Structure formats: C-alpha cells, structure tokens
Amino acid sequence: MDVVTVGETMVMFTPQTMGLLRYAKQFVLSYAGAETNVAIGLSRLGHRVGWISQVGQDEFGESLLSFVRGEGIDVSEVKKHPTAPTGLMFKEYLNKKELRIYYYRHQSAASMMNRQNINKDYISQAKFLHITGITPALSESCREMVFEAIQIAKHHGVKVVFDPNYRAKLWDTDTAKPILLDIAAQSDIILPGLDEGTLLVEKDKPEEIADALLDLGAKLVVVKLGPRGAYYQSAEESGYVSGFPVDEVVDPVGAGDAFAAGFLSGMLEGISIESAVQRANAVAAMVVMVKGDYEGLPERETLMRFMNQSSQDVHR
Incomplete structure (x- = not known):
C-alpha cells in the first residue's frame, strides 16, 4: 500500500439551479x-491507496x-x-462567485469512529499515512x-503527512489550535494553507510559518x-513554485486535497521536492476548473499533457 488515509466522506447533494437552497x-448526488x-x-495517478472510515448501515453508505x-x-x-447514519452535505451556489456548504454529520457513523477502527497491520504496510x-x-473518540x-505509523516508520484543513463549522480556533499543533509536532510532512499556517503559529509569511x-x-x-x-x-x-494559470475558477472546493494528491504522487515516485510541488500545483489547477470536489482529478496522461502545455507559462 502506498498511502493510507483516515476520515469521513459524506453523500453530497448539489442543486441543479443557482440561488438559495x-x-x-x-x-445531483455525489x-x-x-x-x-x-x-x-x-x-487515478496509478498509486495504491487504502481508506479507513465508517459509514452507516444504510443505502447512502452502500x-x-x-x-x-x-x-x-x-x-x-x-x-x-448498525445505527448511526452516513453523513450528508449540501452545496448552495448563490451565484458564480459565492458558495455555501451545509453539513449534516452530527452523530454520523464516521463521527463514532474510535481506536478500534484502526488496524495496526494495515497502517504498518503503507509508505505514507495521510491525516x-x-x-x-x-x-473525542475520532481525535x-x-x-x-x-x-502506529511512527512506530513502523510510516511517514505521517498532515493537512491541517481547518473547518470553522466543526470547531473553534481555541479548541482546534492545540490539537492541530500536537498533530503537527508528530508529523513528517505538513501541508498548511497560508491562513491555516497563520492560525497555528501566528505568522503570516510562508518562510516564517515553515520555520x-x-x-x-x-x-x-x-x-x-x-x-x-x-x-x-x-x-x-x-523555494517558491508558481501556480498554473487558470482561465476560470469554476469550483474552488477540493483544491487543497488535489494539491496533496499531486504532491504525494511526486513523493512516492522519488522526484525532487520542487517537481512534486509543481505537480501538486498542476493537479489543484485542474480541479478548480471543474465543478465538484473530485470530478476534475486527472489521470496521469491528462496531467502530463496539461503540465507540458502549461510549462511555457509557468516561471519558477
């Protein structure tokens, strides 16, 4: 197994019209x-991935x-x-520039996960654990x-990759900050957004956040x-690696996840850090040009073609 990741996925409903929900x-169900x-x-980029989670024993879970x-x-x-439901989520496109998200995940099946959901042998076989x-x-039990x-990952030499992915609708900053810092302190690779980095270490420059x-x-x-x-x-x-030009941002949701996928793909293949970040930027750019969280995630041939066509416009 190349990567094992742990977390909740919800069934999502997106209205076919814009405006108030x-x-x-x-x-549309996704x-x-x-x-x-x-x-x-x-x-989609050819790597072997395992997912640890919990769904309801219901049709949405199936x-x-x-x-x-x-x-x-x-x-x-x-x-x-057996009793908790699969979590649900709704998107609301108020207009082309404003998007709102509504979660129905309180006491969902995934929120009931605990230590017993973790199989140490399963994690020990991976190269990376993504959190x-x-x-x-x-x-608390998920925590x-x-x-x-x-x-378990640290004990078996599995590298821990951490994306802070702060969600204000799930917890406040005073609660989140010490826990996220604790996870960061135990991680090998950290992938914060600029705002998340500022939240964690109270610095606003990328170099200072990284330090x-x-x-x-x-x-x-x-x-x-x-x-x-x-x-x-x-x-x-x-170093800095420039992003890829995007004609129109159709849907920004999922860009950070796409970045993580592209970056980890590069790390798994042993390319340079700079090249892995460039690949991450490319995957993220491709995702925001397509409506939906995962629909724009490319297969390898499509990604390479996009990067080659855009390389003349990217200056590092």
Whole structure:
C-alpha cells in the first residue's frame, strides 16, 4: 500500500439551479470528503491507496462504498455502524462567485469512529499515512483514533503527512489550535494553507510559518498559496513554485486535497521536492476548473499533457 488515509466522506447533494437552497427542487448526488478526494487523486495517478472510515448501515453508505471502491481504493477497513447514519452535505451556489456548504454529520457513523477502527497491520504496510485536521474535529473518540494511527505509523516508520484543513463549522480556533499543533509536532510532512499556517503559529509569511513548523519537528513543510502556487522548506532546501494559470475558477472546493494528491504522487515516485510541488500545483489547477470536489482529478496522461502545455507559462 502506498498511502493510507483516515476520515469521513459524506453523500453530497448539489442543486441543479443557482440561488438559495430553499428554492432548489432537483439535486445531483455525489460524494465529498477530503480524505477520499486525496485517495481518488492518487488512485487515478496509478498509486495504491487504502481508506479507513465508517459509514452507516444504510443505502447512502452502500452507495458511498460502491463509489469509492469503483475508484480503485481499498475499502476493506471501512466499517458499517448498525445505527448511526452516513453523513450528508449540501452545496448552495448563490451565484458564480459565492458558495455555501451545509453539513449534516452530527452523530454520523464516521463521527463514532474510535481506536478500534484502526488496524495496526494495515497502517504498518503503507509508505505514507495521510491525516487531516477534519477527523479530530468530529468527536473525542475520532481525535483519539487519529493519535492512535499516528503512533502506529511512527512506530513502523510510516511517514505521517498532515493537512491541517481547518473547518470553522466543526470547531473553534481555541479548541482546534492545540490539537492541530500536537498533530503537527508528530508529523513528517505538513501541508498548511497560508491562513491555516497563520492560525497555528501566528505568522503570516510562508518562510516564517515553515520555520515554526519545522521547529516543532516536521521534516518538510509546504505552504499552499492558492493561485500563486506554493512555498516549500526543509532543512536542506527551500523555494517558491508558481501556480498554473487558470482561465476560470469554476469550483474552488477540493483544491487543497488535489494539491496533496499531486504532491504525494511526486513523493512516492522519488522526484525532487520542487517537481512534486509543481505537480501538486498542476493537479489543484485542474480541479478548480471543474465543478465538484473530485470530478476534475486527472489521470496521469491528462496531467502530463496539461503540465507540458502549461510549462511555457509557468516561471519558477
């Protein structure tokens, strides 16, 4: 297994019309979860990925499992809760520039996960464990599960990759900050957005954010800068990598997950950090040009063609 990731994915409903959700009459069913977005991105690029989670013993859970399995992801460690439901999510496109998200995940099956959901043998076989800051926000038992997974990974030499992925609708900053910092201190690679980095270390420059997170114990920090690209820093090297030009941002949701998938793909293949960040920028750019969280995630041939066509416009 190349990568194992842990977290909740929800069934998502998107109205077929723009405007207030109260007027929507028809919806498209799809799926939304940071961890499965990353897993799908990696799978489409040819990597082996496993997902640890929990769904309800309901039709939404069956639909979700079928979809994720169909994307080539191993779901053997996804459990079914006998009474708690699969989480739901709604998108509301008020207009082309404003998007709102509504979660119906309180006491969902995934929020009931605990240490017993973690199979140490399963994690020990991976090269990377991918963790986001969403999972520990779901419940106290999910928080304990995340730290259990991290300890198992560290014991077996599996590199821990952490995307803080702060969600204000799930917890406040005073609660989140010490927990996210604790996870960061135990991670090998940290992938914060600029705002998340500022939240964690109270610095607003990418170099200062990276310095502070490296001081915690990380080996590599990549600060995502949106359209501007990203800044990476380790003990040996650092630099900025420009983003890829995008004609129109159709849907920004999922860009950070796409970035993580592209970056991890590069790390798995042993290319340079700079090249891995460039690949991450490319995957993120491709995703924001397509409506939906995972629909724009490219297969390898499509990604390489996009990067080659855009390379003349990208200056590092």
